[in-house]
Amino acid sequence: MRGITKRFPGVIANRAIDFEVKPGEIHALLGENGAGKTTLMNLLCGLYEPDAGEIWLKEQRVWLRSPRDAIAAGIGMVHQHFKLVEPFTVAENIVLGSNRTLLREAPKRLNLRLQRLADQYGLNIDPSAQIWQLSVGEQQRVEILKALYRQANILILDEPTAVLTPQEAQELMATLRMLASQGTAIVFISHKLNEVMAICDRVTVLRDGQAVGTIAIQDCTERSLAKMMVGREVSLFRNREDEAQTTNHKPQSASPPALAIKNLWVISDRKLPALRGLNLVIQPGEIVGLAGVDGNGQRELEEAIVGLRAIDRGEILLTGKLAHIPSDRYSMGILTEFSVAENLVLKDVQHPPFQWKGLLRINYILKHATDLVQQYLIRTPSVKTQVGKLSGGNAQKVVFARELNRDHQVLLAAQPTRGLDIGATEFVYAQLLARRDAGAAILLISTELDEILSLSDRIAVLYEGEIVGEVDRASADIHHLGLLMAGKRERARDEE
Ligand SMILES: Nc1ncnc2c1ncn2[C@@H]1O[C@H](COP(=O)(O)OP(=O)(O)OP(=O)(O)O)[C@@H](O)[C@H]1O
Ligand SMILES: [Mg+2]
Structure with a gap:
């Protein structure tokens, strides 16, 4: 060329x-x-x-x-x-x-x-x-x-x-x-x-x-x-000791859980049990990382929590409002034919301040979009550009910006940095930690073990629709997690 x-x-x-x-x-x-x-x-x-x-x-x-x-x-x-x-x-x-x-x-x-x-x-x-x-x-x-x-x-x-x-x-x-x-x-x-x-x-x-x-x-x-x-020196964010842990973070364990999942059973598209009696509790001010190889029930869990998939048995208790960064941004997160500004208010457009007495307040919507585009470094020619015309990573930033900006107590973040460049990934990590410090309960679903270790206060391992192990970040070791992720529950225990 x-x-x-x-x-x-x-x-x-x-x-x-x-x-x-x-x-x-x-x-x-x-x-x-x-x-x-x-x-x-x-x-x-x-x-x-x-x-x-x-x-x-x-x-x-x-x-x-x-x-x-x-x-x-x-x-x-x-x-x-x-x-x-x-x-x-x-x-x-x-x-x-x-x-x-x-x-x-x-x-x-x-x-x-x-x-x-x-x-x-x-x-x-x-x-x-x-x-x-x-x-x-x-x-x-x-x-x-x-x-x-x-x-x-x-x-x-x-x-x-x-x-x-x-x-x-x-x-x-x-x-x-x-x-x-x-x-x-x-x-x-x-x-x-x-x-x-x-x-x-x-x-x-x-x-x-x-x-x-x-x-x-x-x-x-x-x-x-x-x-x-x-175009300049960068620090490769490799971080965990210095980033996640230095805050010496304590979840608010005295308060009731923000998200509690009890004995959850869910059926997959292939009509097989995708979740088999899953139990998981997250406190306000805590990031729980759900580690595991893709295809072990992550998608079904995500869909069940947001109400897109029927629950077969068990229950999901949510205290407060939920924000959701979906793993599949293009089918669950954005409307590609709509503009950046429209996508940024997609879930709140029927409420003030974006609407007043049945009328859309266009100037307010545009102003809101301009602010978020600056804050989240979304590269777009204008807030009126269709999201389908943005680069892959920038379309993802639109979803991220919208969800983090909504009032929420629980954040479900599934593969939040998939497709993002190094700088944007660093930015997302900082934002998630800041949300947690402000008291949000975060369920981080990620197939990247590095990411889980960087951000989580507690790590749960998902294997064939069940939590097969739970460890504190402080005592987590990669070898042990790797064994759990491969389904070697017994051997992992024996080796301890
Ligand atoms: N069909 C299109 N119409 C208008 N603008 C477009 C179109 N496709 C790409 N662009 C613009 O061209 C620029 C380059 O986008 P491109 O998708 O090539 O980036 P990229 O390097 O692949 O990024 P990413 O890592 O996020 O996928 C961006 O500013 C994008 O908004
Ligand atoms: Mg691209």
């Missing part, structure tokens, strides 16, 4: 960017939220056309006017937010819109062929499953398989590990290495610098729409990359 420029109303997303990827290389594309990573790759996969600049494939200039052109040129992209059709099967999604007219192929034969292709790359998938039944990790494998089925020799992955469990991330890395060793060129977008260091060959850093440099991985460190992204 040479001299690529792309403008949107009010923003220059890419400014004269030069970017190249070689066959067989894994090339990281880094930058803060809103730096222009997704836009640059959307140009390469034919979703947008550049305002200026050229795209060359193997010494040949190409014009990619549609995703179809890009697919034909061997470019496949796994998007930040998947584009699968829920009621269809894996196999149907894979052949959908592809040039080969295989929809007529007998489903049995097609499934077999796909199974073989999947096995070849170590992708564990059932081609006959329907998309809605799959975990995010499985859905991502479908997206990768789809690209491979279309014989992509350039594969772009936009924050692929943000939604994966550590094990799934490991598996993905192995698959990517295998693909690269067979000559596939891979572009890997991520905010996780340790992954970039582990798997990539070269790195290109974008800042504010410009490419600030391309370097071989052996010539950089996490710190130097962070500095390149931000």
Whole structure:
């Protein structure tokens, strides 16, 4: 890509960017939220056309006017937010819109062929499953398989590990290495610098729409990359001793619990018990971290607490108002067609001060939005911009800002920093600790053990729908937690 420029109303997303990827290389594309990573790759996969600049494939200039052109040129992209059709099967999604007219192929034969292709790359998938039944990790494998089925020799992955469990991330890395060793060129977008260091060959850093440099991985460190992204020295927030614990925090244990979950049973979409007699109590002024590998009931618990999923048995007692940062921001958190300002008042628009005697007070809504955009460093051309037009990380900041700004005593924060850059993550951590110090009870659901250890006063481990262990932050050790998360309850106890 040479001299690529792309403008949107009010923003220059890419400014004269030069970017190249070689066959067989894994090339990281880094930058803060809103730096222009997704836009640059959307140009390469034919979703947008550049305002200026050229795209060359193997010494040949190409014009990619549609995703179809890009697919034909061997470019496949796994998007930040998947584009699968829920009621269809894996196999149907894979052949959908592809040039080969295989929809007529007998489903049995097609499934077999796909199974073989999947096995070849170590992708564990059932081609006959329907998309809605799959975990995010499985859905991502479908997206990768789809690209491979279309014989992509350039594969772009936009924050692929943000939604994966550590094990799934490991598996993905192995698959990517295998693909690269067979000559596939891979572009890997991520905010996780340790992954970039582990798997990539070269790195290109974008800042504010410009490419600030391309370097071989052996010539950089996490710190130097962070500095390149931000444009100044940064402290990598690694923190727990100094941050969470120095406050020497004591929850208000004398008061009644803010959230009490008693013997909770909940059924999953697949009609299996997702929570089996879960018990959990959170006091005001306390962060309880719920650790665990994704898929052990986190999503169902989140949905049950906010009333989106029926309770089969047991009860949830909530004292005070609830704020909720949902794990799946795009289906539960925002309306992409609505503006930033509208999304920021989404849950309170029927109340004063945003409404008075049945009339919306537009100026008040806009003023409120302007304040929050400044306070939470949301990068948007204007508060009237549609949220769907923001970068992934900035859309998440909108949800975070709205929820933290609502009056609440209990905060349910599910994967609160997923997709956020280093600076924004630090900011979110500070805000959560401040909310706790102000007396909020916080349930932090996170698959990132580092995050749990950084923030929690108490840690509970979720495994197959049950709490299999609870420890104080002060006495928590990673090895013990790891065993609990793997379901080794007995051995973990014996080892103590
Ligand atoms: N379809 C669009 N319409 C208008 N503006 C857009 C559109 N897509 C992206 N932008 C703007 O372009 C800029 C770059 O966004 P982009 O999504 O490329 O960032 P990113 O580096 O991928 O960030 P993140 O890490 O948050 O995903 C942002 O200011 C964003 O608001
Ligand atoms: Mg992005």
